[in-house]
Amino acid sequence: MPDSRIGRSAAVTAFFSAAAMFSISAFADQKPSDDPVHAFDHAMLSIFHRGQDALTAQTRPVMIIARDVTVMTRNGEATYPRDAPAYQHLKSTSHVILGIIGAVTPWPDADDERWKEEFSSIVKEIDTFLAVIDGLAIAEDDVASQRKMLEIARSFAQDALDQGQITREVVSKAINDMRPIWAENMEKSARAELNALHSAVSDARAAMSDDEWAKMYVVHHGGSSVKDVNVVLLYLQRVMPEKVAAGQILFAENAHGNDALAGYAGYVRMQRHVGAWAFGDPERMRVDLLGYEAGAILDEMIPAPPPKPSD
Incomplete structure (x- = not known):
């Protein structure tokens, strides 16, 4: 298994250089002005x-790797479906817990009184869903298990x-009563997602030469809050460890669409x-361009307080 520092490239890559990113994003789309500094900056960044x-x-x-797996080459692109209906269904049903927490x-x-409006909506949506x-x-x-979980949520x-009141204890009990079912949903959802992903990636690999495969970068549209344990990252670490080690696995949280990815x-x-x-x-820009200097300057600007006796 690759070093965890490499595995966490999903998080680190997004922050390559705050200073460089600022200079690029802030000025790249602006037109040159009469300000000579701005004009020069714009010309260089262009x-x-x-x-x-x-x-x-x-x-x-x-x-x-997004909704499907798409391989883009110089001659076009090929898409390999990543369909996993069970993953979507089981995951979506389990989101009743998120509705309750929200x-x-x-x-x-x-x-x-907002909670009453939201609970009324939960009851209504459950009734609509149970009908289909x-x-x-x-x-x-x-x-059967999804029906049971939703009925627990509806009854709660x-x-x-009906009582016109809610307590933390009652909310906690309802979530714990549903826990065995949504925990089972998580296992089945993960299996469905991994099976679909592995099938799509395997089909893509079979259509590529060894040379194409070796040069290929992989970009996944990762979730913005998941940094440490990501289903797709775990999969890629297992099937493409050499690409993880070579820095060819990238997670782009804020890119949308194949061209942007x-x-x-x-x-x-x-x-x-x-x-x-x-x-x-090559990895220097993972550090803020001004980061090292800023640390030394902050040592001067804001001296550290003396340690506490317990330290």
């Missing part, structure tokens, strides 16, 4: 961006509405070129 665009165009093939967050005070649940494309025993929400691979490569040319270290 040249930089043209180089990055050219590098991005050369970054092929690139595998995009309804009581922030915790309502005596005058806050038998038609879901999942196993019969899964339909309706009882709270492929462009992110070009951006990362360009940052590595900057680090290699300017500092002799």
Whole structure:
């Protein structure tokens, strides 16, 4: 298994260089002005961006893992379906817990009636869903367990509405009563997602030469809050450890659409070129361009207090 520092490239890559990112994003789309400083900055960044665009165009093939798995080459692209209905159904049904938590967050005070409106909505949505649940494309025993979980949630929400009050203990009990079912949903959802992903990636691999596979970058549109244990990252660590070690696995949290995700691979490569040319270290731009200097300056500006006796 690759080093955890490499595995966490999903989080680190997004923060390559705060200073460089600011200068690029803040000025790249602006037109030159009469300000000579701004005009010069714009001219240099425009040249930089043209180089990055050219590098991005050369970054092929690139595998995009989003709703489906798409391999983009210089000659076009091929998409391999990543369909997993059971994953979507079981995950979505389990989101009833998120609805309950959202309804009581922030915790309502005596005058806050929002939770009642939200609980009424939960009851209504559960009733609507239960009317069609038998038609879901999942196993019969899964339909039965989803129905049971939703009925627990409905009974809890309706009882709270009937009593006109809610307590933390009652909310906690309802969630714990549903826990065995949504815990089982998590295991089955993960299995369904991994099976679908592995099938799509395997089909893509079979259509590529060894040389194409070796050069290929992989970009996944990762979730913005999941940093440490990510289903796709765990999968890629297992099936493409050499790409993880080589820095060819990238997570682009804020890119949307295949072109933007492929462009992110070009951006990362360009940052590595900057680090290699300017500092002799391709990974240097993972550190804020002003970071080391800022640390020393802050030592001067804000002296550290003496340690506490217990330290």
